[in-house]
Amino acid sequence: MQSLVGVLFDGLAYGMLLFLLSAGLSVTLGMMNFVNLAHCAFAMIGGYVAVTLTNSMGWPFLAALPMAFLAAALVSIALERTLYRRLYRASELDQCLFTIGVVFVSIAGAAWFFGTVQQSIETPGYLRGTFQLFGMSFARYRAFLIAFAGAITLALLAGLEYTRFGARVRAAVDNQRMARGLGIDVDRTFALTFAVGGGLAGLGGALAVEMIGLDNAFAFTYLVYVLIVVAVGGLGSIGGSLLAAALLGVSDMAGKYYVPSLGAFLIYLVMVGLLMWRPAGLFGKR
Amino acid sequence: MAAADIFASRARWRWPELAFWACTLLPYAVTPAYLQLASQIAITALFALSLDLIVGYAGLVSLGHAAYFGLGSYAAGLLAKHGWGEPLSGLLLAGLVGGIAGYLSSHVIVRFRHLALIMLTLGFGLLLAEAANSAHAITGGADGLQGVRMGTLLGFKFDLYGRTAYGYSLFTLFLCFLACRRIIHSPFGLALRGIRENSVRMTAIGAPSRAHLRKVYTISAVLAGIAGGLLAQTTETVSLEVLSFGRSADVLVILILGGAGRLYGGLVGAMLYMVARDQFSGVNPQYWYFWIGLLLIGVVMFLPNGVLGGIGRFLPRRA
Numbered sequence: 001m002q003s004l005v006g007v008l009f010d011g012l013a014y015g016m017l018l019f020l021l022s023a024g025l026s027v028t029l030g031m032m033n034f035v036n037l038a039h040c041a042f043a044m045i046g047g048y049v050a051v052t053l054t055n056s057m058g059w060p061f062l063a064a065l066p067m068a069f070l071a072a073a074l075v076s077i078a079l080e081r082t083l084y085r086r087l088y089r090a091s092e093l094d095q096c097l098f099t100i101g102v103v104f105v106s107i108a109g110a111a112w113f114f115g116t117v118q119q120s121i122e123t124p125g126y127l128r129g130t131f132q133l134f135g136m137s138f139a140r141y142r143a144f145l146i147a148f149a150g151a152i153t154l155a156l157l158a159g160l161e162y163t164r165f166g167a168r169v170r171a172a173v174d175n176q177r178m179a180r181g182l183g184i185d186v187d188r189t190f191a192l193t194f195a196v197g198g199g200l201a202g203l204g205g206a207l208a209v210e211m212i213g214l215d216n217a218f219a220f221t222y223l224v225y226v227l228i229v230v231a232v233g234g235l236g237s238i239g240g241s242l243l244a245a246a247l248l249g250v251s252d253m254a255g256k257y258y259v260p261s262l263g264a265f266l267i268y269l270v271m272v273g274l275l276m277w278r279p280a281g282l283f284g285k286r
Numbered sequence: 287m288a289a290a291d292i293f294a295s296r297a298r299w300r301w302p303e304l305a306f307w308a309c310t311l312l313p314y315a316v317t318p319a320y321l322q323l324a325s326q327i328a329i330t331a332l333f334a335l336s337l338d339l340i341v342g343y344a345g346l347v348s349l350g351h352a353a354y355f356g357l358g359s360y361a362a363g364l365l366a367k368h369g370w371g372e373p374l375s376g377l378l379l380a381g382l383v384g385g386i387a388g389y390l391s392s393h394v395i396v397r398f399r400h401l402a403l404i405m406l407t408l409g410f411g412l413l414l415a416e417a418a419n420s421a422h423a424i425t426g427g428a429d430g431l432q433g434v435r436m437g438t439l440l441g442f443k444f445d446l447y448g449r450t451a452y453g454y455s456l457f458t459l460f461l462c463f464l465a466c467r468r469i470i471h472s473p474f475g476l477a478l479r480g481i482r483e484n485s486v487r488m489t490a491i492g493a494p495s496r497a498h499l500r501k502v503y504t505i506s507a508v509l510a511g512i513a514g515g516l517l518a519q520t521t522e523t524v525s526l527e528v529l530s531f532g533r534s535a536d537v538l539v540i541l542i543l544g545g546a547g548r549l550y551g552g553l554v555g556a557m558l559y560m561v562a563r564d565q566f567s568g569v570n571p572q573y574w575y576f577w578i579g580l581l582l583i584g585v586v587m588f589l590p591n592g593v594l595g596g597i598g599r600f601l602p603r604r605a
């Protein structure tokens with residue numbers, strides 16, 4: 001019982017992290033068909049900003065999180081305005097090549113500024129250790145992660161459902177040409193969405209340091225996981241990404257806990273199975 | 287002009303192609319110290335060429351092509367390790383193993399398009415890599431396959447400088463290239479391009495799209511297996527890296543860099559990428575990724591559709 005609940009709990013925490021890292025990519029890919037393989041580079045920016053602020057400048061961890069979001073969002077909107085927007089009409093292969101180039105540059109840049117060592121972050125005392133509930137012990141940081149990411153998800157879903165901006169985003173994802181025809185400024189909407197998505201990734205990166213670590217190859221290592229979440233969830237679907245991230249997080253943890261000899265086998269197997277069952281993803285339309 | 291004449295005129299050899307292949311012999315005279323690198327480039331070029339058949343011509347984007355490369359590599363390596371060091375038969379076996387795996391997986395692969403296709407190929411590749419890692423007794427796991435000893439190639443020994451290795455790789459590349467060239471300039475090649483442009487319409491006019499795709503996928507897997515076999519034989523070792531996601535991603539980058547959908551795209555891309563990587567990592571061991579990244583960004587910005595595609599825009603179109 002303890003182990004089952006523990007696996008579910010850890011898997012959920014990991015899934016929440018994957019969700020934050022991939023939500024932005026899902027929406028931007030669904031809206032503009034822009035293949036941004038450099039999405040995890042934004043997560044890396046957030047991670048390093050949080051590490052620098054808390055460790056070197058003595059900021060409290062919780063205050064560093066919004067700054068990680070802001071920094072990643074600012075960098076992503078700057079990149080979008082200067083470079084990415086020229087490539088919307090380019091072929092998918094060219095977009096892949098370009099964004100892989102950005103990944104390489106970001107990996108080398110991170111090595112230049114921070115070296116190639118694993119980073120660690122000083123979390124406040126109330127997030128360390130474990131707490132007891134119903135006779136079982138849970139890691140505080142992971143509980144915090146689930147609660148925090150859960151709150152962000154609710155805010156995202158509500159924003160997408162009930163605000164005017166959210167309606168524009170949904171319209172642009174569903175049918176870009178029709179949305180343009182109705183007078184929605186899709187480019188502007190896209191730029192903002194891109195910034196929010198980059199910021200979310202940055203936030204995910206900052207939260208990831210304590211749980212899965214951060215080094216200069218992060219942008220490449222977690223690219224595969226993020227792509228899996230996006231594909232399984234379905235392009236442009238926040239709810240789909242959430243479900244996919246939770247499923248994959250739990251199955252990965254379960255695989256590592258019950259059959260450690262198989263390594264990451266289970267998560268790939270789940271992805272292949274789900275995609276063969278539903279090629280457009282769990283909630284995908286196309 | 288009759289259809290047969292059009293095919294014949296497209297398939298005619300022109301002087302830039304002859305010059306290109308003549309230049310591939312230059313490393314023997316100009317850079318004899320770099321023959322091992324040249325051999326690696328020829329192998330990578332063959333791998334990229336095999337990917338070009340499915341990505342560039344048939345429009346099936348794959349992020350797991352290293353699976354066939356790795357299977358060929360292990361097939362050739364294991365054969366040599368267990369006492370059969372004759373290279374040519376090993377190479378045939380590598381191609382055969384790659385082809386069988388390709389044929390079997392093609393039945394699943396061709397049913398999918400777009401992101402699902404990319405992720406499924408990626409998934410199959412990762413599963414195979416994990417399996418090879420677990421099968422420590424056969425593959426040697428993370429330590430790599432040790433004790434691969436090659437015999438002589440038609441009387442030539444594999445030497446330290448890579449003289450035999452480069453000749454062997456280059457000649458194999460050339461033969462495979464001829465086969466690809468023939469395929470691309472055949473009606474079958476034209477049908478593939480039709481499927482890439484509009485698969486629904488090709489089906490509507492009576493072309494068996496899925497059968498065509500299965501066929502080209504199998505051919506591509508054979509070539510990838512041969513490339514993997516070459517690597518195992520010329521380096522006399524096989525590591526898990528041959529199956530890795532990194533290798534699949536690298537070869538896709540190489541192909542797009544050179545120009546997908548052009549016979550010479552993979553070849554030019556392999557030369558550019560490998561030479562750039564060798565030079566940059568020599569100058570700046572820790573940060574060579576930065577320069578490679580800048581190279582990729584620059585190519586997309588200034589030469590869209592790869593180096594060959596970008597250069598092609600400045601040349602007059604021939605009729």
